[in-house]
Amino acid sequence: MKDNEKKFVLASFDEIFSTQESRDDAKREKVMEIPLSDLHTFKGHPFKVLDDEKMAETVESVKQYGVLVPAIARPDPEGGYEIVSGHRRHRASQLAGMETLPVIVRDLDDDEATIIMVDSNLQRETLLPSERAFAYKMKLEAVKHQGQRTDLTSRRVVGKLEMADVVGEQAGDSGRQVQRYIRLTELIPQLLDMVDEKKIAFNPAYELSFLKTEEQEQLLDAMTSEQATPSLSQAQRLKKFSQDGRCTPEVMCAILSEEKKSDMEKVTLGADTLRKYFPKNYTPARIEATIISLLEQWQRKQRDKQQRDQGR
Template sequence: MEIPLSELHPFKDHPFKVKDDEAMMETADSIRQYGVLVPAIARPDPNGGYELVAGHRRHRASELAGKETMPVIVRDLDDDQATIIMVDSNLQRESLLPSERAFAYKMKLEAMKRQAGRPSKENCSQVGNDFGKKSSEVLAEQVGQSKNQIFRYIRLTELIPELLDMVDEKKIAFNPAYELSFLKKEEQVDLLDAMDSEQATPSLSQAQRLKKYSQEGHLTLDMMRVIMGEEKKSDLDKITFTSDTLRKYFPRSYTPQRMQETIIKLLEQWQRKRQQQHER
């Protein structure tokens, strides 16, 4: 059935980000041209209208395409059934952010555990047919991850939003982020301060030490600053110049790529000159 976009509300605590990015604009163009080919799934909202279960991106793309309605399949679903459908419809996407995967795994696992705990007549879920298996084992098989990796992702939901954003932005790698998730919330806030003052993000070994000191009750802001101020091995092998430092030596028309090529040529000439001097 066709339902007005204004009557469709987002799913509560929907973990997937709906961005107006290039992919969204392409979807909007497709809907403008062909309409919505796959109906969304929604359930009646007790407060009026409908709660979207699957189809949040199609809903936004329909708005951008100037549509007033979209095709929707309306189903009576309880909270756990709706959560599992909502997560499954999004997990198939190729480019999921770590935060999206973390909250999706957490929501689905909690829903599966609740379903598994109900009497079999009520429990016609994905878990109900896997007798003797834990919900986490079933979920791991469904998403193609190890049970351990599922729980490592779920640990990321313990990070404060600012740190989790840095994981999504690839400023903090997954493994250090997992270790940082064991820090208390107030320690994570202090870590932001230490990272800012030292202009650094933690490596795996630094994150593991931060976790160790936290668990021992010895982690202070000063200690965080000392740890974050250490030179990483990768930094010892790296020399960085700002464009402002180099710009005065080159014509304005030079691109960064051309500047780099010129520097390499000059260094090669300097090296040849030094070799000639040594041979004399």
């Protein structure tokens, strides 16, 4: 063949006899109705799917309107499909008695699937600290892995903090805050549950995450013994004792037994407690005024009693 002869490739049968519209349609993602039994949970899924009040509302919606937004799944080499986005819709469909779920199937590698799975859940209003912590950890690992692959990114991600910034960008968290959340995954499950239940605040929990596993277990016993949870300053001191190798059960009990300044300055009476002593038609302002009046009377009686005792 001469150099100046033009080279050409024969078109395939499908290309010759198909229209541009049909070729474009073949490239579009299609929604498939997949049996619920063929769909299973994403490996390491960090978000809790609870049969709570919100789930009950979702179930009623599915019964009435069906699933309006398709889930996203990827083929599982071992059979069936792995749900990437749509775990709550899958559970609601089960509870609603449905047999299938509308799903968009995509061929995704582990990193791509992880990022979609995390991002599709991070915008939820009621996200537990443990859910956010493990989600950030999974996404950071995926982003770090992608940053090492020049075929997936036009610019390699440089520096741990920059990667963390990428992870937290969609949820509005800084890279520093992402790293602080990820530290919570170092807590033993019992302590992390207490963070979710708001028994331990986020900042003290971050400091406690630096304690060794054995020390965290001992801290649980100390908290039970003293009927107290660490404040931020107490958690910081426990961390320092741990770094110095002196965080013993005795030290923990001594620190937790200290009366917290906030406890000394604040007394809280719940509405249920107060309502037992007032008519139902009393407004909060009237209840407060009555309490103040009664306290003033009590104070006068105490003062008069003290004066009488001194005059004897």
